[in-house]
Amino acid sequence: MVLVDWANVWGWRGNLKAEVDPKKLWEYFSGYREVGEMRLYFGTDKTHPKSGEFLKNAKKTGYFVVTKEVKFIKIYDDDKKSFFWKRKCDLDLELGLDALEMSEKYQSFIILSGDGDYATLYERLIKRKKQVIVVYAHGNLGREIWKMERGVFKVAITRFGVDVFTKKMPPGRRPGARLGEV
Numbered sequence: 001m002v003l004v005d006w007a008n009v010w011g012w013r014g015n016l017k018a019e020v021d022p023k024k025l026w027e028y029f030s031g032y033r034e035v036g037e038m039r040l041y042f043g044t045d046k047t048h049p050k051s052g053e054f055l056k057n058a059k060k061t062g063y064f065v066v067t068k069e070v071k072f073i074k075i076y077d078d079d080k081k082s083f084f085w086k087r088k089c090d091l092d093l094e095l096g097l098d099a100l101e102m103s104e105k106y107q108s109f110i111i112l113s114g115d116g117d118y119a120t121l122y123e124r125l126i127k128r129k130k131q132v133i134v135v136y137a138h139g140n141l142g143r144e145i146w147k148m149e150r151g152v153f154k155v156a157i158t159r160f161g162v163d164v165f166t167k168k169m170p171p172g173r174r175p176g177a178r179l180g181e182v
Helices: 006-010 022-030 049-061 090-103 116-127
Strands: 002-005 038-041 062-065 071-077 082-088 109-114 131-139 154-158
Touching: 002 006, 002 022, 002 090, 006 038, 022 038, 038 090, 049 062, 062 071, 062 090, 090 109, 090 116, 109 116, 116 131
Parallel strands: 002 038, 002 109, 038 062, 109 131, 131 154
Antiparallel strands: 071 082
């Protein structure tokens, strides 16, 4: 089973110098007959039309999409002496519960996320004698996962060979930039 924490994967673009393409990611993993299911976790932002479009395309591609509505939290900035709204939508709990519930069905779990919050999930899957493979971008692995010495296979994605599941960036365009920005 492949579980994709999309918010975390989206954050890899800085270190990879490329954006991960969810369709190429699907094609890569679906090429392995052992992969039974792929789930993508990402929030629905009603204020951002591309959010819904992204989720619709992910479903069309073949992912089982797990989502919930994005919340906006009012935060005070001490430096600017003013408030701002921060977008917030973690699906870590949903991913973890899904993995534990599916542990009767699957022997191996490939989790695309370097988030250190998943350490407890990995420990519980390992206790159930499950194979845990963590895929992350170099420089994006939580210290809790890094410290795990047994039972977790850690696979770092580096710029070398990254085109397996990333979008080609137009010359001079930085990852994450909107069209017209550099």
